[in-house]
Amino acid sequence: GAQLWFLGGTICSWLGLNIGACLGFALARLWSRLGRSGENDDLSRQAVDQLRLRGAEFALWVTRPLPLLAETCVLALGMSGLPWRRFLPSVLVAHFVIAAAYSAAGEWSRTSDSLPQIVILSAFVPLGLALFLRTLWNRPPQNTSD
Numbered sequence: 001g002a003q004l005w006f007l008g009g010t011i012c013s014w015l016g017l018n019i020g021a022c023l024g025f026a027l028a029r030l031w032s033r034l035g036r037s038g039e040n041d042d043l044s045r046q047a048v049d050q051l052r053l054r055g056a057e058f059a060l061w062v063t064r065p066l067p068l069l070a071e072t073c074v075l076a077l078g079m080s081g082l083p084w085r086r087f088l089p090s091v092l093v094a095h096f097v098i099a100a101a102y103s104a105a106g107e108w109s110r111t112s113d114s115l116p117q118i119v120i121l122s123a124f125v126p127l128g129l130a131l132f133l134r135t136l137w138n139r140p141p142q143n144t145s146d
Helices: 005-033 042-063 069-080 084-111 115-138
Strands: none
Touching: 005 069, 005 084, 042 069, 042 084, 069 084
16 A cells, blocks of 8 residues: 555455465365375364354454464365355455555555554454454354243
8 A cells, every 4th residue: 555555555465365365275175175184183173164164254254364364264164175155255355355454554654654553453453353253253142032
C-alpha cells in the first residue's frame, strides 16, 4: 500500500497470498495421496478429520492473518483431503479482506507517522479476533426449548 497505493497493493498482495496458499494446498494434497505423510498419529489424524468435517472454512478464515498458523492450516486441510470447492472460496475472500487491510495500512503509514501503531494493530487485532471466535466456537449450544 505504501508503494503501490491501495488498489495496486491490494491486487498484488491478494494474488501473492492466493498463489502461496493454493500451491501449499495442492502440494499437501499430492503428498497425502502419495502416502508419504510420515507416521500417522491417530490422535492428530482424528483432530484434522474433525476440523475438515466441522469447521474447515472457519479455520481458514481465522488463521489467514496469523503467521505460521495460516500455513499450517492450509497444509493440514490439504493433507486431510478437503475438496477444492470448500477451500478456494474461503481463501479467496479471506485473502481479499486481509490484502485490503494491509494495503490500507501501508498507504496510511505513507501519509502519517504511524508505523508502530500499525504493527501493533496488525498483530493484536487478528489474534484477538481469533480468540473471540474460538470462544464462540467452543460455547455449548443453548437449550431453547421451554
